[in-house]
Amino acid sequence: MELDDFKNTWDDLSAGVKINENFKPQKLNKMKQSNLKKILNNIILPETAGSIVCIAFAIYIGFRFDNLTTTTFKIIGIATILVLMILCAISLMSILPFYKIGNLDKTYSETVHDFAAKKINFYKLQKLNFLLTYLLFVLVIILSTRLFGVNNITESKYFFMYTFTFGFSLFLIFSKWVSKNYKKSIRTTEELLKDLSN
Amino acid sequence: MNKSENFLDGINKHKGLIFKIASVYTNTIEDRNDLSQEIIYQLWKSFDSFDQKSSLSTWFYRVAMNVAIYHLNKGKRKIQSVALGDQIINFHEMDNSETEEKWRILKMEIDNLNLLEKGIVILYLENKSYEEIGHIIGISTTNVGTKLSRIKEKLKKQISKKL
Numbered sequence: 286m287e288l289d290d291f292k293n294t295w296d297d298l299s300a301g302v303k304i305n306e307n308f309k310p311q312k313l314n315k316m317k318q319s320n321l322k323k324i325l326n327n328i329i330l331p332e333t334a335g336s337i338v339c340i341a342f343a344i345y346i347g348f349r350f351d352n353l354t355t356t357t358f359k360i361i362g363i364a365t366i367l368v369l370m371i372l373c374a375i376s377l378m379s380i381l382p383f384y385k386i387g388n389l390d391k392t393y394s395e396t397v398h399d400f401a402a403k404k405i406n407f408y409k410l411q412k413l414n415f416l417l418t419y420l421l422f423v424l425v426i427i428l429s430t431r432l433f434g435v436n437n438i439t440e441s442k443y444f445f446m447y448t449f450t451f452g453f454s455l456f457l458i459f460s461k462w463v464s465k466n467y468k469k470s471i472r473t474t475e476e477l478l479k480d481l482s483n
Numbered sequence: 484m485n486k487s488e489n490f491l492d493g494i495n496k497h498k499g500l501i502f503k504i505a506s507v508y509t510n511t512i513e514d515r516n517d518l519s520q521e522i523i524y525q526l527w528k529s530f531d532s533f534d535q536k537s538s539l540s541t542w543f544y545r546v547a548m549n550v551a552i553y554h555l556n557k558g559k560r561k562i563q564s565v566a567l568g569d570q571i572i573n574f575h576e577m578d579n580s581e582t583e584e585k586w587r588i589l590k591m592e593i594d595n596l597n598l599l600e601k602g603i604v605i606l607y608l609e610n611k612s613y614e615e616i617g618h619i620i621g622i623s624t625t626n627v628g629t630k631l632s633r634i635k636e637k638l639k640k641q642i643s644k645k646l
Contacts, residue, residue, distance in 0.1 A: 286588075286642045288604070288635050294585040295608040298506065299499025303573045310487045310494075313527045386553050389529050389546045392621025396549045397598045477597045 336373040343369040345432075352431045365424040368417055375417070379410040398481050401474045408467045408474075415463055422452055490530050494523060494571075497543045500609065502572055507593055507605060508551040518554050519572045525550045537618065544609075544619050548602055555598075592641050600634050607631060 343366045353362045382403050387396070426448055484492065494501070505518040526546050533542050593601055599620070606616040613627045620627070 286639075288607070288638050291585060291589045292608055292610070294582055294589055295503070297582045298503055298586060301574050302498050302502045304491075304495055304498050305571050305573055308491075308571050310490045310527055313524050386525070386550075389525060389549045390532065390542075391545075391549060393545065393548050393552075393602045393619055394599060394621040396552045397602070400552050400555065400598065473597070477599060480597060480599055 333377070336376050339369040339373040339376075346428070349432050353428070354431070358428070358431050361424055361427055365421065365428055368421045368424065372414060372417055372421065375410050375414045379407045379414070382406075394481055398478065401478045401481070404474045405471060405478075408471050411463075412467060415460065419456060419460075422456065426452075486530065490527060493539055493543060494526070497540070497547075498572060500543065501547055502574060503609075504547045504551050504605065507590070507601065508555065510594075516570055516572075518551060520570070521554055522547045522550045523571050541615065541619055544606065544611075548605070548619070552598065588642065592638050595641060596634065596637075600630065600637075603627065603630055604634060604638075 346362055346366055346369075350359070350362060353359045387399060391399075501519050501522050502515075505515045505522065509515045509518050526543065529546060533539065537545075593604055596604060602620055603616060606619060611619070613624045613631075616627045616631075617624045622630070
C-alpha cells in the first residue's frame with residue numbers, strides 16, 4: 286500500500302463535514318473577551334503556582350534571615366533566595382513563548398522552524414531548572430537547621446539520614462527519566478531542524 | 484459581498500480542509516474540535532490582513548497549518564478559545580468501516596512523520612501541485628519532489644511492515 290492509495294480515504298474524510306447553520310462570523314468577536322478570562326484561569330494561574338511557591342519561600346527566608354546567625358548561613362540564605370528567583374524566572378521564560386501566536390502569514394517551514402527552536406530552548410531551560418532544583422534541595426536541607434529551629438545536627442541525625450537518602454534516590458531516578466526523555470526529544474527536534482535546512 | 488459573507492464563503496469552501504488539518508494534528512475528538520474552532524477564529528482575526536498576493540485558498544492552507552503548529556506549542560495547556568456554545572464545524576462520523584480502518588492506518592503513519600513531512604503529505608493528499616506545495620511550505624519545487632519521494636518510500640516501508 287502506498288501514499289497514493291490513501292487519496293480516496295483522505296477525500297472521504299471530509300464528506301460528513303458541515304458548517305453549523307447558525308454560525309455567524311461576528312460571533313467570533315465575542316471570543317476575544319472570553320479568551321482573556323480563560324488564559325488567566327487555565328494557564329497563568331496553574332503555570333505560575335510553582336513560581337508563587339518559590340517567591341513565598343524566598344520571602345519566608347527573608348523574614349527569618351535573623352535566624353541565620355553565621356556568615357556561612359547568611360551566604361547560603363542569599364544563595365537559596367537567588368536560586369528560588371532563578372527557578373521562578375526559568376519557569377516563566379520556558380512557558381510564556383508557547384502562548385504567543387506569531388505571524389500566521391509566515392510559510393509553514395518558518396513556523397515549524399520557530400516551533401523547533403522554542404522546543405529546544407524549552408528543554409535546555411528545563412535541564413537547567415532540574416539542576417538548580419538539586420542545588421536548592423541541598424541548600425534547603427542545610428538552611429533548615431536554622432530556619433526550622435533544628436540547631437543541633439547530631440540530635441536530628443535520622444532526619445538528615447532519611448531526607449538525603451530518600452531525596453537523592455528519588456532525584457536520581459527522576460533525573461535519569463528526565464534526561465532520557467529530553468535527550469530523545471532534543472534529538473528528534475534537531476533532526477527536524479536539519480531537515481528544514483536541507 | 485461584504486467581509487462576513489466573503490469569510491463565510493471561504494469557510495464553506497475550505498471546511499473539509501480545516502477538519503482534515505485538525506484531524507491530522509490532534510489525537511482526540513475534543514482536541515480536534517478545539518483546533519478547528521481555533522483555526523476558524525484565527526482565520527477570522529487575520530482575514531483583514533489577507534493581502535491577495537496569493538490566492539485565498541493558499542492563504543487558508545497556510546494560516547490553518549500554522550495555527551495547528553501553534554496549537555501544538557501549547558501542549559497540554561490548551562485554551563478552548565470558543566465560548567459560543569455550539570461547534571462551528573459538525574462532523575458525522577464515518578459509517579464505512581473500511582474507510583475508517585484505512586484512515587486509522589494513514590493517521591498512524593502520518594503521526595510518525597516529522598512536522599515538515601506532515602505538512603507536505605497533507606498538501607499532496609489535497610492534490611496540490613509541487614509548485615503550490617513549495618509556495619505554502621516555503622521550500623523549492625525541487626525540494627518538494629525530493630522530500631515527497633523520500634516520504635513515500637518511508638511510508639511504504641512502514642505500512643508494509645504493519646500489513
